[in-house]
Structures are given as C-alpha cells and as structure tokens.
Amino acid sequence: MCGxxxxxAAWARKKSPWIFHLPAGGLxxxxxxxxxAALTPRYDVERFGILLAPxxxxxxxxxxxxxxxxxxxxxxxxxxxQVPEPKVVVAVGSCAISGNVFGTENYxxxxxxxxxxxxxxxxxxxxxxxxxxxxxxxxxxxxxxxKTRKS
Amino acid sequence: xxxxxxxxxxxxxxxxxxxxxxxxxxHFPKKFRGPPRYDPETCIGCEACARVCPSDAITxxxxxxxKILEVWFGKCTFCARCEEACPVxxxxxxxxxxxxxxxxxxxxxxxEHDMVKCRICGKYFAxxxxxxWIIKNIREKIGETVSISELKNYLMICPECRHKVxxxxxxxxxxMRVLVKEVK
Ligand code: SF4
Ligand code: SF4
Ligand code: SF4
Numbered sequence: 001m002c003g004x005x006x007x008x009a010a011w012a013r014k015k016s017p018w019i020f021h022l023p024a025g026g027l028x029x030x031x032x033x034x035x036x037a038a039l040t041p042r043y044d045v046e047r048f049g050i051l052l053a054p055x056x057x058x059x060x061x062x063x064x065x066x067x068x069x070x071x072x073x074x075x076x077x078x079x080x081x082q083v084p085e086p087k088v089v090v091a092v093g094s095c096a097i098s099g100n101v102f103g104t105e106n107y108x109x110x111x112x113x114x115x116x117x118x119x120x121x122x123x124x125x126x127x128x129x130x131x132x133x134x135x136x137x138x139x140x141x142x143x144x145x146x147k148t149r150k151s
Numbered sequence: 152x153x154x155x156x157x158x159x160x161x162x163x164x165x166x167x168x169x170x171x172x173x174x175x176x177x178h179f180p181k182k183f184r185g186p187p188r189y190d191p192e193t194c195i196g197c198e199a200c201a202r203v204c205p206s207d208a209i210t211x212x213x214x215x216x217x218k219i220l221e222v223w224f225g226k227c228t229f230c231a232r233c234e235e236a237c238p239v240x241x242x243x244x245x246x247x248x249x250x251x252x253x254x255x256x257x258x259x260x261x262x263e264h265d266m267v268k269c270r271i272c273g274k275y276f277a278x279x280x281x282x283x284w285i286i287k288n289i290r291e292k293i294g295e296t297v298s299i300s301e302l303k304n305y306l307m308i309c310p311e312c313r314h315k316v317x318x319x320x321x322x323x324x325x326x327m328r329v330l331v332k333e334v335k
Contacts, residue, residue: 094226
C-alpha cells in the first residue's frame, strides 16, 4: 500500500544514511577519536550525506567500537533494539572484531560485539584510518540497500 | 615550530581543508604501521613472530608435516614487534589501511612450510627452511670446515631427544668433533 512513500524512504535512506556512534565500553577510545576524525571537516563525511544522529531512534547505521563489557551489554542490546529496521552494524577496530590485546577471558569483559548483535561490516585496524572507516560506512550503505529491498 | 603552525593555518585560506578522499590516495605519515603481511619467499618458519606477539594475533598450526603460520590482523594491535623480532625481515607492516569486509576472517595473511622429522624419534619439529638457515649461518661463522651432512646430523634432532640421557654421549662426541674442526 505504501508504494511511493516507501520508495521515497528507501531513496532517502540510501542517499543520506544517519549513523549512531556507540563506544561499547571495553576500549582505549582510539577508535572513537578516529570515528570523530572522520566526521570533522578534514574528512567530512557529510559530503556523502552521512550524518551523526543524536539518538539511536533516528539512525540507520550503528557504528560500534570496542569490546562489550559486562556493564555495557544491556545498553548495547537496548540501543540495538531502538534502531529502527532496516539497520546495519559496523564494528570498528580490532577490539570490536576480536578483543585485541585485552583478550576474551578478561574479568570485566562479556565478549566481542558479534556475540551479542549481528555485525554486517568489520573495519580492521587499531585504530583504523578515517579513510577505512568511511569505506566501511560506504560498504554498510550497500548492505542497507540490500536489506531495504528485502523488507 | 610556531612558523609551522602558522603555515598550516594560512594553508586553510588558500585551499580547502577537506581531503578529497576517494579521488586522491590517503596520506601515510612516516613509519606508518599498517596490517602485517608475510613474504612467503623469505620466511623460514621460526615462530619468533608468534612468540613475541602481545595479542596472540599470530597462530601456529602443525598438521601433517606442515607448519602453517597465520597472522589475523583483526586481532593485531599494530605494534610491529613481529617485524622487530623476525631474523630475516619477512613479516612487514604494510603501508596500507585494512579494507573493510563483511567477513572478519578475511583479514589474514598466511604462510605454509614443510617440516623435517627428528632422526631419532621421527617427530616433526622444525621447518626445512629453518634448518637450512641455521646451517648457512654456522658455515658463514666458522667457514667451510664442517660438512653439511655432519651439521645436519646434529641439527636433525628434536629438543626432547637432545635432552635424553642416553643420547647425550653420542651427541657430545659429534659436537666435540664439530667444535674441534672449528678450532683447527
Ligand atoms: S582497536 Fe585499538 S585503537 Fe581501537 S579501541 Fe581497541 S585498542 Fe583502542
Ligand atoms: S604487529 Fe604486534 S600485534 Fe600485530 S601481529 Fe605483529 S606482534 Fe602481533
Ligand atoms: S622468519 Fe620471520 S615471519 Fe617467518 S616465522 Fe620467523 S619471525 Fe615469523
């Protein structure tokens, strides 16, 4: 029933995806700084229409950095549920991918991001270059398009 | 120092501050540390890189007479200790950034080696290239006085057999022969 409107929404989502940046707790903040660097005028992701959303309810792409700690596990799941469908998750940095030097059997840590929520794109690096993060988000936009088509 | 800052500040009035990223290649500062990669030609399979890695990003698998070294830079912290420890300069941190991928096990560089058997117990214990490299180095140090087969006799024994009491006298004799030849 929502033919034209849905098409319009899909087009808008593809042309201007909003991202929500979530540090998952177990990290050194290096990746956060690089994600913020990707948003600054130097790299300026807004020229691609990518915008930092103030709330997960407005976001299409969830950018997670760092390992999940026991305290942030609940919050991560809650934030993930708040992002409206269709949504994609980008895991940034070695910590989010595998735990890095902190390992996985450390007492405050609950596990890597992909043990709790489905991750669509991984960006390797410690921290990744802002260029790599931009490419990761571009990859995520492609995934978003696929998911939109399916839903 | 101050002049540099001023120069940097003035630059923003002359040209745009934004890096036109996909159009131009990114700038890599000096000594940039990117993902580690093996050079399968030069690697001798000595495992030094795997032992020093602080995040256990390098795994060693020994299977069917093959030693497989894998560096997964999804777990790497880009400290370059492996590059420092490598005796032949085989593993290197590249001047590239890691490409994002939907599969986290894409971020792997691997190298495979044939292994040699211990001549006493028949267990695989070192790679062929490693033994060759040690022989080459010894011969460089003490000259061509010792034959390769004699050195091989001594080197083709695994550490466990080398420490077994019943093997020590004969090995000692062999080692003495090698050392005496060196003195001459
Ligand atoms: S991946 Fe490296 S830079 Fe990023 S949060 Fe972990 S330790 Fe820090
Ligand atoms: S750079 Fe450091 S963490 Fe990465 S593989 Fe080498 S030793 Fe391990
Ligand atoms: S030669 Fe270098 S790269 Fe190969 S196993 Fe030894 S330390 Fe690692």
